[in-house]
Amino acid sequence: MRFTTVYRKLYRQHGPQHWWPGETPFEVMVGAVLTQNTAWSNVEKAIANLRSARLLDAAAIIRTSPARLAKLLTPSGYFNVKARRLRSLCAWYVEQGGFDALNRRDTPCLRAELLAQHGIGPETADDILLYAFERPVFVIDAYTRRLFGRLGLIAGNETYEVLRAGMERRLARSDDRIALFNEFHALIVVHVKDICRPRPRCDSCCLARICPSAQK
């Protein structure tokens, strides 16, 4: 079983996803922080709050008081934690000169910089790299582990770096890796949300024939 086969089946069932949901690269970064262990429906409410407060802007966020920022982030949960993380990320973003300046750096350098920011772990960093800076980085998340684990393609307890490097190596010769990684991660998320949930609905799953845990 090849990962490209999984991708093809997912794409045939769910179609193109046009991710990330977000108007600008900066909004993508904000969403990546707010969605940490949180349902996207909740993140949407918080982003809407920021938009109506005209705070979808790094410099504007820094000027806002932490208390006000936290209040606007209430719907997305962990609002005190996320207010601090968002503020420090914005401070870095502005200090570094904004999107265009950051975008001139190569991917390993940018990735290391992101990981050095407080509250930015491997998945959040890779969401930002792939969907805001359009770099060919394969994002690993809980859904990726669950799906590939159910398919028997991974054990599930590998470290983040092992999985990411492994996927990027296997897909190294694909022609448009940015577009592929973009769609692949999006398809995994929608597929697991709809079908491969904690209680799977394997009857309506395009991968049922190749999925060991779908056999009854």
Add this chain to the structure above:
DNA sequence: ACCCAGGGTCATA
């Protein structure tokens, strides 16, 4: 009344 969600940090062993 549960369980779950597109993680990350920190303390501990």
Add this chain to the structure above:
DNA sequence: TATGACCATGGG
């Protein structure tokens, strides 16, 4: 390296 506590809201 690996586990556990903690952060918190909203939908099923």
